[in-house]
Amino acid sequence: MIEIMGVVNVTPDSFSDGGEHADPDDAVAHGLALRDAGATILDVGGESTRPGAQPVGSEEERRRVLPVVERLAAAGAVVSIDTYRADVAADAVRAGASIVNDVSGGLADDGMLAAVAATEATLVIGHWRGPSADMYARASYDDIVAETTDELAARTAAAGEAGIPAGRLVLDPGIGFAKAGERNWELLRGLERIVRIGPPVLVGTSRKRFLAGAIGDDASRDRRDLATAVTSVLAQQAGAWGVRVHDVAATRDALAVLDAWEGAR
Numbered sequence: 001m002i003e004i005m006g007v008v009n010v011t012p013d014s015f016s017d018g019g020e021h022a023d024p025d026d027a028v029a030h031g032l033a034l035r036d037a038g039a040t041i042l043d044v045g046g047e048s049t050r051p052g053a054q055p056v057g058s059e060e061e062r063r064r065v066l067p068v069v070e071r072l073a074a075a076g077a078v079v080s081i082d083t084y085r086a087d088v089a090a091d092a093v094r095a096g097a098s099i100v101n102d103v104s105g106g107l108a109d110d111g112m113l114a115a116v117a118a119t120e121a122t123l124v125i126g127h128w129r130g131p132s133a134d135m136y137a138r139a140s141y142d143d144i145v146a147e148t149t150d151e152l153a154a155r156t157a158a159a160g161e162a163g164i165p166a167g168r169l170v171l172d173p174g175i176g177f178a179k180a181g182e183r184n185w186e187l188l189r190g191l192e193r194i195v196r197i198g199p200p201v202l203v204g205t206s207r208k209r210f211l212a213g214a215i216g217d218d219a220s221r222d223r224r225d226l227a228t229a230v231t232s233v234l235a236q237q238a239g240a241w242g243v244r245v246h247d248v249a250a251t252r253d254a255l256a257v258l259d260a261w262e263g264a265r
């Protein structure tokens, strides 16, 4: 089974679970519950990347995430820090995170690649074209699979030049980031091309708006979680290394079904 990265948002405004875990005790308890449910990585984030979201300052982001990272790491969890800020990433690694998950792939903060290179942490490079506030203005592609693949390959090279060995990189197509509706399906359909770049590939479809295009605009969160679990199965079949999800139990069950299907002789 592939890696299941469980989302631990410590934010009052994230689009899908905003406010539920803004208190550090709640966030830690939620993270441990996700681990019990089968998450192999816990992804702690302190700033919403929802379209149109306002950035928080680095101090506030640190205040939100560092205690949660520290306690989850102390509990033995593999922790990733979801941030595009180099200083937050460096502090989170010191607090016990072993993965830096940067949805901007180092583009939002030009200190990020060097900051990660100076640690032993793995860097998740997300495909990104600009801040949430105006990312849809950049969502124009002739060939979304080719352009995303080329841009991720360029960031992979930049990370290598900054001193991060290939073995410490993970690529992510950045579903929903500067990609409108239906085009996300096209990109997922071409996932194998991104897998062929080389580094392991992480996919984050969880609860995202484009899912509603397939199952209905009024789809409840539970229905989006079911749709997410299906995309987890398809991502594993396309060669993904991991999936980033809110509802860990649903994805774990879906992946277990796939394992049983594939394991039967």
Ligand code: PMM
Pocket: 007, 009, 014, 015, 016, 017, 045, 049, 050, 082, 101, 102, 103, 124, 126, 172, 174, 175, 202, 203, 204, 205, 206, 244
């Ligand atoms: N999506 C969100 C946040 N962080 N990180 C990675 N690597 N990939 C993603 O697709 C991704 C991410 C969207 O926000 P959420 O935390 O509310 O799901």
